[in-house]
Amino acid sequence: MLLFCLILLGGISRTSTSIPADVLAALDSQISKVVRCHGLAGLSLTVVKDGETLFHSGYGHADLASRAPVTPDTLYAIGSVSKQFASFLLEYYQEQGLLDLVQPIAPQLAKMNHEFKLTDGEENEEINVQDLLSHRTGLPNYMGLEFLGNNTREQLFQDLFYSKQDTRQPYRESWHYNNWLYVAAARIGEIMSGRTFEEDLQSLVFSKLGMGAGTLSDRAYLGRNLHRLAKPYVFDQSEVNRNVGDNMWVRTWNPSMTPAGGLLASGRDMAKWMNLLLSGGVLNSRQRLVQSQTINNMFRKLSDYDNWTQTFKNWSSKCVGYGEGWFLFTCPLDHNNAEYSHTGNFYSVHYSKINLYPEQKLGIFYAFSGGNSTLNRRLFSVIDLLILDMVLNGHLNPRISREVNDELESWPGCQTNDFPSNLLRSKGPSQQQSLGGHVTDQDGSNHLRSRPKIRPRLFARYLGVFRHPFLGTAELRYDDEQNPRLVLNDEWTSRVYVDSKKYGKLGRRRSGDDTESIVLHCFFDNIPWLPDHSRDDYNNEMEVEIERLVSPNSKLQKLIISKWLKYSLKAVIFTRVKD
Numbered sequence: 001m002l003l004f005c006l007i008l009l010g011g012i013s014r015t016s017t018s019i020p021a022d023v024l025a026a027l028d029s030q031i032s033k034v035v036r037c038h039g040l041a042g043l044s045l046t047v048v049k050d051g052e053t054l055f056h057s058g059y060g061h062a063d064l065a066s067r068a069p070v071t072p073d074t075l076y077a078i079g080s081v082s083k084q085f086a087s088f089l090l091e092y093y094q095e096q097g098l099l100d101l102v103q104p105i106a107p108q109l110a111k112m113n114h115e116f117k118l119t120d121g122e123e124n125e126e127i128n129v130q131d132l133l134s135h136r137t138g139l140p141n142y143m144g145l146e147f148l149g150n151n152t153r154e155q156l157f158q159d160l161f162y163s164k165q166d167t168r169q170p171y172r173e174s175w176h177y178n179n180w181l182y183v184a185a186a187r188i189g190e191i192m193s194g195r196t197f198e199e200d201l202q203s204l205v206f207s208k209l210g211m212g213a214g215t216l217s218d219r220a221y222l223g224r225n226l227h228r229l230a231k232p233y234v235f236d237q238s239e240v241n242r243n244v245g246d247n248m249w250v251r252t253w254n255p256s257m258t259p260a261g262g263l264l265a266s267g268r269d270m271a272k273w274m275n276l277l278l279s280g281g282v283l284n285s286r287q288r289l290v291q292s293q294t295i296n297n298m299f300r301k302l303s304d305y306d307n308w309t310q311t312f313k314n315w316s317s318k319c320v321g322y323g324e325g326w327f328l329f330t331c332p333l334d335h336n337n338a339e340y341s342h343t344g345n346f347y348s349v350h351y352s353k354i355n356l357y358p359e360q361k362l363g364i365f366y367a368f369s370g371g372n373s374t375l376n377r378r379l380f381s382v383i384d385l386l387i388l389d390m391v392l393n394g395h396l397n398p399r400i401s402r403e404v405n406d407e408l409e410s411w412p413g414c415q416t417n418d419f420p421s422n423l424l425r426s427k428g429p430s431q432q433q434s435l436g437g438h439v440t441d442q443d444g445s446n447h448l449r450s451r452p453k454i455r456p457r458l459f460a461r462y463l464g465v466f467r468h469p470f471l472g473t474a475e476l477r478y479d480d481e482q483n484p485r486l487v488l489n490d491e492w493t494s495r496v497y498v499d500s501k502k503y504g505k506l507g508r509r510r511s512g513d514d515t516e517s518i519v520l521h522c523f524f525d526n527i528p529w530l531p532d533h534s535r536d537d538y539n540n541e542m543e544v545e546i547e548r549l550v551s552p553n554s555k556l557q558k559l560i561i562s563k564w565l566k567y568s569l570k571a572v573i574f575t576r577v578k579d
Contacts, residue, residue: 019054019390026396028057030386030404035059037413038379041233041241041370042070046267047387048278048363051285053271054391062230064241072268075229076367077216077249078352079344082263083325084298086182087133089200090189091294091324099192101129112191129188131172132181133324134302138171139178151472153256156180157187159469175305175322179260186259197259208289209272213265217255229264232349233370241370244349261346267365270354274363277356298324299340299358312381313403331357333388343380348373353380362391375411382407459484459496462518462546466559466574474559474574476546486522486544494522494542520544
């Protein structure tokens with residue numbers, strides 16, 4: 001079998017909750033097929049129940065080039081699963097009397113000589129930390145743009161709350177996912193405790209649990225453990241897992257954003273974390289680390305996010321709300337029982353998911369790299385259902401097995417006889433090159449359909465540097481070959497094409513100033529985590545509207561980003577700072 005599979009059965013405790021060997025073998029076969037049909041480079045899977053680790057299993061490779069297998073100690077960037085660690089620390093501060101998550105933030109920070117005030121809105125005197133952790137402030141999400149800057153955590157905190165927002169949703173009336181809120185919440189915790197987020201995460205969580213986890217903001221930790229970190233693979237157009245390079249871990253990450261998504265953890269680490277949560281704060285079945293109420297608070301429904309139902313065949317799981325870093329679902333096998341879960345996506349190279357079933361004292365964690373990301377939600381449903389059926393029923397239901405097999409047979413990876421061989425090949429970033437402003441592979445194939453280029457004379461009207469209060473700078477300039485470029489924060493560079501249908505649009509402001517605007521389509525080639533097929537599908541496209549005041553007495557211009565990574569942003573406004 002071309003796909004390398006490793007199951008560590010020695011870690012299974014032979015108790016009344018243990019799973020028979022034949023059931024584990026059947027599950028192993030099914031998960032192996034999931035990995036093969038999805039095209040994953042590797043997957044780590046951990047299951048705990050009743051305070052025990054039922055098993056750790058690794059499939060595929062952490063490094064395709066060296067054939068290093070995935071093991072229980074392989075590290076993955078767990079993305080937004082990191083948020084629950086931030087909410088845990090903040091709940092711990094509340095338990096210790098350092099911070100009240102329910103009372104308004106402003107008076108608490110005032111006692112520490114820090115100000116908290118939004119630019120507008122009556123919620124200035126009401127907003128609390130729970131509002132931040134449950135995404136119910138109404139403050140906008142910039143869908144990844146916030147990671148492009150290099151501001152400190154304090155600067156991000158001040159920028160978010162002291163600068164006028166581009167768009168707002170009703171306060172406490174809507175659920176609006178926002179990474180920045182977790183940075184702000186963590187910064188509040190730092191102010192009230194007098195310690196950094198990373199310091200307390202290490203001393204109060206990682207060390208006491210015996211976790212070998214770390215953060216991307218700890219460059220020394222990253223250097224020591226780079227050999228344990230699964231390589232960052234993306235699935236390119238030729239269905240090969242391409243390693244985008246180890247430099248992405250440092251180059252693409254603003255350490256200030258770590259509370260929102262910058263943790264590194266293995267399956268063995270996450271087993272300890274899940275057992276702590278499922279035990280209500282008891283460490284190693286003996287020592288109480290935190291009060292049970294501190295854990296339970298994380299799972300209270302705070303936001304009405306109830307428009308999402310995960311469906312697979314005849315099985316469904318309905319989201320009934322959001323807590324503090326946790327989605328609250330019903331269990332697909334028994335809607336009377338709860339499922340607390342969250343997924344993580346680190347720049348589309350590492351994915352992860354954690355599920356807790358408190359009534360059954362059951363926890364599931366898995367992380368993976370590479371593969372066909374369009375199938376991820378279906379992969380989540382398949383793995384969740386297989387493990388729930390095995391653990392809760394003690395066997396694999398023939399009906400579920402049949403439905404899973406029917407699903408997998410519909411995936412492209414199971415329809416190609418030689419597909420598994422692709423998993424054992426990796427294409428490094430040096431094999432990809434930019435030719436003539438287009439992305440091409442070694443075979444010369446062009447992955448970008450032609451777009452009309454902007455005329456130099458027209459582009460010259462809009463040259464200059466623009467600034468956003470949080471996101472940094474955006475500069476329109478020519479490169480050395482006089483090609484128009486959009487450059488974000490002096491690092492991310494895009495090719496620029498004009499939208500001929502929206503060229504030279506004239507308008508008039510209330511002030512009476514005449515305006516002229518153009519819409520540009522910008523494509524970023526040097527963001528390393530974007531796969532080739534994403535470029536072909538315009539997933540990396542940024543739609544930018546530039547407004548120029550025609551009136552001779554005013555030079556104010558605006559650069560408006562209205563779309564990024566296929567998401568509509570409702571106008572992120574950069575204002576000109578110089579010519």
